[in-house]
Amino acid sequence: MTSVEDSSPTAPPHRVAVLVRDGVLPLELGLVHQLFGHATRSTHDVYGSPLYTVMTCAVTPGPIRTDADFPIHAPHGPEAIETADTVIVPASHEQDESLSPLALPGPLADALARARPDTRIASICTGAFVLAAAGLLDGKRATTHWLSTDRFARTFPSVTVDPDVLYVDEGRVLTSAGEAAGIDLCLHMIRADHGAAVAADIARRTVVPPHREGGQAQYIRRPVVAMDNRSTAVARAWALERLAEPITLADLATQALMSVRTFSRRFRDETGLTPGQWLIRTRVNQARVLLEETDHTVDRVAAESGLGTSASLRLHFQEVLGVSPGTYRTTFRTP
Incomplete structure (x- = not known):
């Protein structure tokens, strides 16, 4: 979890290259720029020195189709990967599930091969297919969107697929589940580089949960509580205000006006975790x-x-x- 990232005022920004392809999901590209791009050396100064520089690159720079009704422009070519400290591969649903160890396009393989041996490489959603096809996940744990995990496991038997988690950190190589899990993965990498306070500050600015563990379930059958049901959110908010005090399961259930049994079941449905x-x-x-x-x-x-x-x-x-x-x-x- 800890990192030797140099966060001194004189340290150059950490360079993040986002490798995009036709069919890229705009949300995944945007969240990388939003989270890394807003990280500063001072958690109290939105205009502080940037901790990261984010570059959008492609095998061939220029216009790139998205899965929406607008294109984006990739100003950098694969040479951006050569100087990157982190490379992130977002999904392209129109391409990813057709990839295999024998079907990775040569230019894409060559682009990834430009990464230095110590470069951190991460994928969002089905971008994991690219990393696996390039051989970067052989013998490692990985995840991808839960709808694609069965195909991923069949296509890449040398990879240990965990279909249930938000993200997997294997050191140099990291993978995440669907689009929203990309937020969790980016915050996890920022937290590993610069600590919990910087990551929490970025989460506050972008109004997202500051910390969801990678092992939390990516697919929760009841992620949204029906309007006629009570949520456990009120109990979680109550607990956050008094973490230093003893808090029992019964205390939490009382705050939510539920029995312990109902509260425990509903809590896991909503968060993917037990209250403990x-x-x-x-x-x-x-x-x-x-x-x-x-x-x-x-x-x-x-x-x-x-x-x-x-x-x-x-x-x-x-x-x-x-x-x-x-x-x-x-x-x-x-x-």
Whole structure:
């Protein structure tokens, strides 16, 4: 999870190349520019120094058809990939599912081959077909849109497909589910580069959830609660205001005016998580922000985030992030 990304004021912006093809989904291209393009060195200054430079490129620069009734213009050719620190491949539904290890167009393969060995490469939605056809996912876990996971698994048996998650981080190579999961993946990469506070600030500006774990379900059978049903959102909002206090499942159910059994079922329907999982991950995220933005001791961070003791904080940090609180603070401490 942690990154050695240099976020000092003198560090050049991280270069992101978005490789587009005919049939690209405008939303996926736009969300990359929106999220990375708005990341600044100061979480309090929308006009601060940019942390990323985003370039739209194509095998042949110029007009590119989209899946809407308007084209876009790709000003850069594949040479942009040579200098990129991150390459992102959005979906093209008209092309992706016809790809296989033997059917990746030569110019597209050559473009991806321009990436340096340490370049991070990510896909959104069925853009995972491109990465798999290029051999970048062999022996790795990956995901794509849930409607395409069966075809993906048949076409690329050397890839371990996880059909249920929002995104998969395999280090250098990352994949995500449908369009909205691309937002989660971009915020995940920003969080890995610059910490939770920067990612949360970008999420606030774009009015999206600040942190959804990659392992959260991508397909929830009841994502929208019917108008005549009560939502668990009121309980989640109540919990966010008092994370430092003891919160039980019964407390949450009471806030939603439901029985514990009904609340637990509806909570999972709405979030893809159990109430306990959601509470732990929310408290870990709060602890991350406190470690970045305050000088609080680990004991105080544990108490104010609701994780209790420093031992509990270390345990959950290791389980969720794979690092200790001390290592995380050293990596992402705000100057």
